Amino acid sequence: MHELSIAMSILDMAEEESGRRSAAVDAIHVKLGALSGVAKDALLSAYDLARTATNLEAAELVIEEVPVLIFCPRCQAPRGIPSIQQLTCAECDTPSAEILQGRELQVVALELRS
């Protein structure tokens, strides 16, 4: 359960940013890759717990889940995969270890109250 420390890092980042702009935060937008090692539901629960101790209590956490894309050596193009249990091209079944996206664990934006 490392989601609590992830939630606290998100809050720290948002607090720092909102402090610098002296504005209240309505929402924090986060990207979460399918291979990030963080579970969405666990992160949401951890966030609800963590935000009570901060001045970001009113800020919602908006999670965008990012699917895995691999580079398919046969199609020579970015492709999806059937599931994270099978890193093969969804079009032609060729395995690939070259991951183009899906490891994201990133704060992308804040919605500030104007």
Add this chain to the structure above:
Amino acid sequence: MTAAPRIVEVRKNILKQNDELARALRTRFEEAGVFVANLVSSPGSGKTAFLESTLTRMRPDFRVAALVGDLATENDARRLARSQAPVRQIITGTICHLDAAMIEKNLDGWNLSELDFLFIENVGNLVCPSSYDLGESLRVVLMSVTEGEDKPLKYPTIVNSADVAVITKTDLAGAVEFDWPAASKNLQAVRPGIEILRVSAKTGCGMDAWIQFLTSQREVRRVADPAAAR
């Protein structure tokens, strides 16, 4: 009057602090010429027995040391100390993984340039350690034959983050009717191209091949980065 919300772009990695620290550690390890292996697995997969055997076998030829993460006890460090290699326990308390800051803190007083290999035994957990870079040269995922062939499918994220897979307790494979082709297939499905080694720390079977693998990986690094070669 309600104004439209103001969106400000941030684009910062949540684990930025850990990633930056890990990058600094990696540079430090490379400059000192020490090859660092981070061992990850579930609890009870035989990490400590495997590491004890590794340290004991390597010690006559190489300068080796280990950092061992555990939630509460120092038992592992005591076991590993039998190998006569320098070993330090990192007690994480309630934290389910090691992070780069814990590694940095526990390197205090060790002269890295006097080491050839440093092993980090992560906390037994196949979920949380996957997100934390420790600055290692090689991430090793261990799974024992007693855990079943489908372990990689249950924990694809950590297997995907690994550079090599080591299947342990092979002396028990017959007793549990371990399905080798299924295990390989599952590992290859979640991490195409991953090298798979088979070892038994108890009988010593496969340990030479593992040590050979480690030393060749270290050589590859030294050739790729002549600054690290001494």
